[in-house]
Amino acid sequence: MKKHNFSAGPCILPQEVFKEASQAILDYNDSGLSVIEISHRSKDFVDIMEEARSLALELLGLEGKGYKALFLQGGASTQFLMTAYNLLQTKAGYINTGSWSDKAVKEAKLFGEVLEIASSKDANYNYIPKGYEVPGDLDYIHCTSNNTIFGTQIKDFPTSNIPLVCDMSSDIFSRQLDFSKFSLIYAGAQKNMGPAGTTLVVVKEDILGKINRQIPSMLDYQVHISKGSMFNTPPVFAVYTSMLTLRWLKNLGGIAAMEELNEKKAKLIYSEIDVNPLFKGFAAKEDRSNMNATFTLINENLKETFDTMCKEGGINGVNGHRSVGGYRASMYNAMTIESVAALVDIMGDLERKA
Numbered sequence: 001m002k003k004h005n006f007s008a009g010p011c012i013l014p015q016e017v018f019k020e021a022s023q024a025i026l027d028y029n030d031s032g033l034s035v036i037e038i039s040h041r042s043k044d045f046v047d048i049m050e051e052a053r054s055l056a057l058e059l060l061g062l063e064g065k066g067y068k069a070l071f072l073q074g075g076a077s078t079q080f081l082m083t084a085y086n087l088l089q090t091k092a093g094y095i096n097t098g099s100w101s102d103k104a105v106k107e108a109k110l111f112g113e114v115l116e117i118a119s120s121k122d123a124n125y126n127y128i129p130k131g132y133e134v135p136g137d138l139d140y141i142h143c144t145s146n147n148t149i150f151g152t153q154i155k156d157f158p159t160s161n162i163p164l165v166c167d168m169s170s171d172i173f174s175r176q177l178d179f180s181k182f183s184l185i186y187a188g189a190q191k192n193m194g195p196a197g198t199t200l201v202v203v204k205e206d207i208l209g210k211i212n213r214q215i216p217s218m219l220d221y222q223v224h225i226s227k228g229s230m231f232n233t234p235p236v237f238a239v240y241t242s243m244l245t246l247r248w249l250k251n252l253g254g255i256a257a258m259e260e261l262n263e264k265k266a267k268l269i270y271s272e273i274d275v276n277p278l279f280k281g282f283a284a285k286e287d288r289s290n291m292n293a294t295f296t297l298i299n300e301n302l303k304e305t306f307d308t309m310c311k312e313g314g315i316n317g318v319n320g321h322r323s324v325g326g327y328r329a330s331m332y333n334a335m336t337i338e339s340v341a342a343l344v345d346i347m348g349d350l351e352r353k354a
């Protein structure tokens, strides 16, 4: 039986995508060849890469606006250093809203001065800082749109003339934003787009080439742009499967349709967390994430019972990250509202039982 998979990442993908990707491993488009054995320079694969790149820009509403989409390797973690390598000349500002932001800060410090313009580290990142000042002399501002571990999500992004760089690993394609406010967006595929192994980078070309530092080819955005995201062998299966997910998303009605569903799912679980006396939410209410809901049991003695009920109900992957404890329900795009309802039912059953 298929489980209700609340895993934070690698995560659930649409069932249709799993099916089509498996078929393509055996025989891609009746070619007699697997999608993972064809040349990445063949027309078949170049078409896949081009469709993936253009779907990403189209879904984000960034076509014809000076942006390029790349599918790179090394995960979002490589983007922590690659953004700084390519953009940090003297000083950058970072908004520190979680462990991933904190790691991005650490990497950027290798390349220049890093100013933490806001941080919620003081409260174990259970909120999004607001009302901070943005200095005018920064090369760029870096933020994390959704804090996967802590279950907070930025609703209002800093506004300034300084290029905005954003790690959207865990909420890309999940909600409507004016994406043209960002100069560079990156996202590891495995949270909301595809299997692990590729990272989407969407970069406005005019922010590149402004630093006086030699950049190794593999870490240079301009090199990857000039080679159509095929400077070296791309992770063909991860790119193909991400492309299928983007197609699925487009056919469903794009980000607008997805956002509506994601809001319904989030409302369902948060209202249970708020109404059920056995549970308590972790993140500040106004900053709650629509992707990752973090919550704890008020009475830890019920843990074993709840865990058993989840297991029997086919619920997978709801254990919280060690830095928060409790539970985390990740509800990425491919999760159905029925799966969220299954978890909410179990939370209600626990209350009736306890």
Ligand SMILES: *Cc1c(COP(=O)(O)O)cnc(C)c1O
Pocket (backbone or CB within 6 Å): 009, 074, 075, 076, 077, 078, 100, 144, 146, 147, 148, 167, 168, 169, 170, 188, 189, 191
């Ligand atoms: C998972 C995650 C990362 C790390 O991604 P990798 O691809 O494993 O390097 C970075 N940022 C955020 C917001 C994440 O959720």
